Amino acid sequence: MKSRxxxxxxxxxxxxxxLLLFKLTFIIYHADKFRQVGFVDFVLIFVxxxxxxxxxxxxxxxxxxxxxxxxxxxxxxxxxxxxRIYTLIILMIITLLNIIDLALYSYWNYxxxxxxxxxxxxxxxMLANLRWYHYFILVGALIFSWLIFYRGVFAKLFRKADSxxxxxxxxxxxxxxxxxxxxxxxxxxxxGTASLNVGAVYFHKRAIVNHAAINPVWNFVxxxxxxxxxxxxxEFFSPEKEEKILEPLxxxxxxxxxxxxxxxxxxxxxxxxxxxxxxxxxxxxxxDIAPNLNKLIKEGVYFDNFxxxxxxxxxxxxxxxxxYPSLPNSYILKFESKVENIxxxxxxxxxxxxxxxxFYGGDINFAHxxxxxxxxxxxxxxxxxxxxxxxxxxx
Numbered sequence: 001m002k003s004r005x006x007x008x009x010x011x012x013x014x015x016x017x018x019l020l021l022f023k024l025t026f027i028i029y030h031a032d033k034f035r036q037v038g039f040v041d042f043v044l045i046f047v048x049x050x051x052x053x054x055x056x057x058x059x060x061x062x063x064x065x066x067x068x069x070x071x072x073x074x075x076x077x078x079x080x081x082x083x084r085i086y087t088l089i090i091l092m093i094i095t096l097l098n099i100i101d102l103a104l105y106s107y108w109n110y111x112x113x114x115x116x117x118x119x120x121x122x123x124x125x126m127l128a129n130l131r132w133y134h135y136f137i138l139v140g141a142l143i144f145s146w147l148i149f150y151r152g153v154f155a156k157l158f159r160k161a162d163s164x165x166x167x168x169x170x171x172x173x174x175x176x177x178x179x180x181x182x183x184x185x186x187x188x189x190x191x192g193t194a195s196l197n198v199g200a201v202y203f204h205k206r207a208i209v210n211h212a213a214i215n216p217v218w219n220f221v222x223x224x225x226x227x228x229x230x231x232x233x234x235e236f237f238s239p240e241k242e243e244k245i246l247e248p249l250x251x252x253x254x255x256x257x258x259x260x261x262x263x264x265x266x267x268x269x270x271x272x273x274x275x276x277x278x279x280x281x282x283x284x285x286x287x288d289i290a291p292n293l294n295k296l297i298k299e300g301v302y303f304d305n306f307x308x309x310x311x312x313x314x315x316x317x318x319x320x321x322x323x324y325p326s327l328p329n330s331y332i333l334k335f336e337s338k339v340e341n342i343x344x345x346x347x348x349x350x351x352x353x354x355x356x357x358x359f360y361g362g363d364i365n366f367a368h369x370x371x372x373x374x375x376x377x378x379x380x381x382x383x384x385x386x387x388x389x390x391x392x393x394x395x
Contacts, residue, residue: 001172003164004068007157008179011083012061014153018091019053019215020046022098026212029102033208041209048201049213051189055196056218058186060090065180072173079168080161088150094217095145096138101216103134109207110337112216113223193363198222198336199371207340210374226334259301267349271320273313314367321345321376333368336375344376 023046027034034042063086067079101112189196201213237245281287281294282302309319310326318324318332322344332338346356364370 001169001175004168004172005175007161007164008061008064008068008176010157011064012057014149014157015057015060016053018094018149019057022094023049023053023212023215025098026102026105026216030105030208034212037206037209041204044203045209045212048203049215051196051200052198052213052215052218054186055189056215056221058183059221060094062180062183065176065183068168068176069173069180072168072170072176075167077162077164080158084154084158087154088146091145091150091154092142095141097217097220099138099141101220103137105211109211110340111211111214112220113337114220115223116220189365192365194366197334197365197368197371199333199368199374200365202336202371202374205374207375210371226330267354269320271316312367314369317369317372321372331367333372336368336371339368339372339375346373346376 027042027045064079064083067082067086071079071082097112100116104116105111185191187196189200198214198219202210203213204210277283277285279285279289279293280297281290282297282304287294309315310331312331314333315326315331319326322332322339322342324332324342332342346358349356358373360369364373
C-alpha cells in the first residue's frame with residue numbers, strides 16, 4: 001500500500017510540473033507582450049494560476065485513483081497498465097490543446113475556450129490564423145512530450161511500479177477510495193462558498209498577465225459547461241412585431257439636465273441585496289421600514305419607473321456597473337473574455353481622476369465578481385470586503 005501511495009504522489013508531482021512548464025512556455029512564446037511585467041508579477045502568475053492547475057490535475061488523476069480502487073486485488077498490476085495507457089492519451093491531449101492555445105492566442109487575445117469548436121465544420125477559417133511554422137511546432141511538441149515526459153519521466157516511474165510485489169490489498173483500495181472522495185476539494189477550489197471559476201486567478205490590471213495565469217485546458221472544459229448560458233434561440237415575436245414594439249423606445253432627441261450643484265461630486269453607490277421597492281413609502285410601503293431611504297428620496301432625485309436587470313445579483317452588477325442588460329440564461333460576469341471589452345462606470349470615473357473603491361461582504365470569487373471588478377477599472381482602484389479580503393491590483 002505504501003509503495004502505491006508513493007507512486008501516486010510522484011505521479012501527481014510530475015503532472016503538476018508539466019502543467020507549470022506549459023505555463024512557462026506560454027510566457028516565453030509571447031515574451032514580447034511581457035516586456036513591462038516585473039519579476040514579482042511573473043511569480044504571482046504561477047502562484048495564482050496554481051488554483052486551476054491543481055484543479056485540472058485533480059480531474060486528470062481521477063481515473064488512476066479509480067484503477068487503484070477497483071484493481072486492489074490484481075497481482076498482475078492491471079492498475080498500472082491502465083494508468084500507463086491513460087497517461088499517454090491524456091498527455092497527447094493536454095499537449096495538443098496547449099499548442100493550439102499557444103498559436104491562437106496571438107489572434108484571439110484570450111485563452112482556449114469552447115469557441116474553437118465552432119470552427120470544426122469549417123476548419124479552414126480557424127487554420128487561416130495559423131502560419132506554416134505552427135504545424136511544425138505542434139508536431140514537434142507532441143514528439144517532445146512523448147519522448148521526454150512519457151518515454152522519459154513517466155516510463156521510469158512505471159518501471160519501478162512493475163517491480164512492486166503482489167497486489168495492493170483491500171487496505172490500499174480503501175485508502176484510494178478516501179483519496180477519490182477528497183479530490184472534490186481541489187476540483188472545486190477549496191471549501192469556500194463559491195466553487196472555482198476562471199476569475200479566481202485574476203489579480204492584475206493587465207489582461208495578458210491574468211491570461212497567463214489561466215490554464216487553457218481547464219478553461220476549455222469549463223467553458224463547455226458554461227456555453228449554454230450564451231445560447232438562446234427562442235423567438236417570441238416576428239422581426240416586424242419586434243420593430244413595432246421597440247420603435248417608441250428609440251431616442252430621437254438627446255436631452256440633458258443638470259441636477260447637481262457641483263461638477264465633481266463624491267459618488268457613493270449603495271447596492272442592496274434582496275431589496276424590494278415595496279418597502280419604500282412612496283411606492284406604497286410602510287414609512288418605518290426604510291426611513292433613511294425615504295428621507296433621501298425627498299432630498300434627491302427618485303426614479304419611479306426603473307426595473308431590475310435579471311433575477312440574480314451578478315446580473316444586477318453587470319447592469320449597474322457596466323450598463324449591460326441581463327442575458328436570458330446567464331449573466332455577463334461569467335464570461336471573462338467578453339467582460340474585458342464592455343464599458344464600466346469605474347473605468348470612466350478613473351479617466352476623470354476619481355479613485356474607485358469597492359466593498360463587498362461576501363465571497364469575492366462568487367459568480368465571477370472578482371474578475372469583473374478587476375476588469376472594471378483602469379487605475380486607482382481598490383477592492384475590500386468584510387471577509388478579510390482587500391486587494392489592490394498590481395500595476
